[in-house]
Each structure stands twice: as structure tokens, then as C-alpha cells.
Amino acid sequence: MIEIKDIRKAFEGRDILLGIDGTFQKGETSLIIGGSGTGKSVLLKCMIGIIKPETGKILYDGRDFHSSDEETRKAIRREMGVLFQGGALFDSKTVEENVRFPLDMLTEMTESDKLERVNFCLQRVGLENAGKRMPSEISGGMKKRVGIARAIVMNPKYLFCDEPNSGLDPLTSVKIDDLIKEITDEYGITTVVITHDMNSVMGIGEYIMFLYKGRKLWEGDNTNITYSNVEELNEFLFANKLLREMRK
Structure with a gap:
């Protein structure tokens, strides 16, 4: 399990993450979604240790990643697997x-x-x-x-995937989603996927976090996301649906 608590990050005085909280469970495919510039990739980089947040905690099965000694951080890193955008x-x-x-x-x-x-x-x-x-x-x-x-x-105990379907056709994207889900289930991995692909959201989103301008505005799963009363999320969903229809 991964817990993130009050994660805040700014660059050159510009706030990027504004107090993000969330819990990613073992054996679940968890998705972080949102438009470009919402803080998704920055949050991922904080979680895997590429950058350090100004405040907040990132706990790996109770171990505070950024506040631990170097040996503990190395041990946690060895338990991570990362699929980078583009491979x-x-x-x-x-x-x-x-x-x-x-x-x-x-x-x-x-x-x-x-x-x-x-x-x-x-x-x-x-x-x-x-x-x-x-x-x-x-x-x-x-x-x-x-x-x-x-x-x-x-x-790994923890798997991170950054836009795994970027540049792929719809059929191949579904195959990659299915593979990520199968591996998560089979090995009981805590999996976090950064994506803006609504097919992924509806297909494998057991837990979904929606970011907007550095804030978490909604969380839930793919069975209730379409019933959200969050205007920004509904606009995001509509824009993705419109884009898919235009590409048909």
C-alpha cells in the first residue's frame, strides 16, 4: 500500500501540487487522471523519488520515503518498477x-x-x-x-506506469491495459498509472484520482465516475468522449 499525505510542490514560486492526499491499495490498479499541466507527472516524480515535495509524506507500507535514511530509501527503490512514457x-x-x-x-x-x-x-x-x-x-x-x-x-511490490498507452492504437492500448491489470492481480502489486485515456479509466480504474490545477477534486472508481457532480471532471470526461468520437 502507498499513502500520500498533504503533498505540496512548487517550482519558481508557482504552485504545482496543493496538498494531495490518497491511498493506493495492494493488488489494485490505481489511476491518476487529469488534463495537461494538472500535476500528474510531478506527483509521480515525487512518489518515485525523482523530486522531493516541499511538505507531506509518501508512505510505502508505513515507511516514510522522503524522511527515511538512505538505506531505507534504497530498499524502497528496489521494490519499485517503473514503465516510463515511450518505453x-x-x-x-x-x-x-x-x-x-x-x-x-x-x-x-x-x-x-x-x-x-x-x-x-x-x-x-x-x-x-x-x-x-x-x-x-x-x-x-x-x-x-x-x-x-x-x-x-x-x-516489484510497487509498479508505476507513466502514460502507458501514449502513441498506441486503441486495440494495442487495450492489450497493454489488460496486461497491466493481469500482472497487478497475479502478483498483488500496488500499481499506479498516470493517464488521460478514458478507455483505461473505464477498463482498469479500480481507484481513480482526478487532479485539476494541482488539487484532488474527486476520487472513486470506474463504476461511479460518470455520476460525478464535479463540473471540472465532467468537462474532462466530455472532452475525452468528444475526442474519441472525432477519431472514429
Whole structure:
């Protein structure tokens, strides 16, 4: 479980996050949604330790990430898996080498154990025959699946996905959503997804946090989001629906 309490962040005197609270449960796919510039990515960066909030706490199963000693922070980081927007693969490395990278950097596993773990993760995301290929030789959807394999290779307790469907066609997006949900359920991971994709919201949003101008204006799940009386959320939903219809 991840708890965030009164998270505030500003850059050059401009408030970005204004006291965000929320709880992300183990074994759930939790989504943070909102338009561009609402603070979604800044909140994610605070949660994974890229930037530090001015105030507030981020608790990983009760451990205060930003106030802990360096050893505790390192331990928490080893329990995180991150799928970056665009996949963030190394172009000069094969698919297998990309997935193995965290094991090379953070473990003392034997080469045979690393290879076994990499092959398992590639098989889990449906890429068991792609290990020797280069990122330039695979599709965008396959790159996202490689990114997921790399994110889970350390057997994380916490999985963060930044716009996992960015640049993908609708059918591939659904497949990526289904894969994230399956892995979350199967391994009991606490999963947090940053997205503006309403198909993801309605498909896998077991907990949804809506941000608007740095504030949390609504939280709930995909069974009650369409019944919201929050005007800003309803406008966001309508704009997404209109955009999907225009793309048909």
C-alpha cells in the first residue's frame, strides 16, 4: 500500500501540487487522471523519488520515503518498477539486455539466474521469441511490453506506469491495459498509472484520482465516475468522449 499525505510542490514560486492526499491499495490498479499541466507527472516524480515535495509524506507500507535514511530509501527503490512514457529503452541494447539491465545494476545474481528471470518476464508479456531483437526492430506496442517486462524483472511490490498507452492504437492500448491489470492481480502489486485515456479509466480504474490545477477534486472508481457532480471532471470526461468520437 502507498499513502500520500498533504503533498505540496512548487517550482519558481508557482504552485504545482496543493496538498494531495490518497491511498493506493495492494493488488489494485490505481489511476491518476487529469488534463495537461494538472500535476500528474510531478506527483509521480515525487512518489518515485525523482523530486522531493516541499511538505507531506509518501508512505510505502508505513515507511516514510522522503524522511527515511538512505538505506531505507534504497530498499524502497528496489521494490519499485517503473514503465516510463515511450518505453525508454536503450537503442543499443537488445530486448533481452534491456530487460536484464536492472538485474545487472542492482543484484548479484548469477548470469544463468538473470537469464532465467529475463526469459520468464519476456514470456509473461508475450515476447518470449523477441529477446535477441533490437528496439528498432519491434513495434511501439512491443516496446511497451518490453518496458513492462523490465519494470517487473525485479519482482516489484510497487509498479508505476507513466502514460502507458501514449502513441498506441486503441486495440494495442487495450492489450497493454489488460496486461497491466493481469500482472497487478497475479502478483498483488500496488500499481499506479498516470493517464488521460478514458478507455483505461473505464477498463482498469479500480481507484481513480482526478487532479485539476494541482488539487484532488474527486476520487472513486470506474463504476461511479460518470455520476460525478464535479463540473471540472465532467468537462474532462466530455472532452475525452468528444475526442474519441472525432477519431472514429
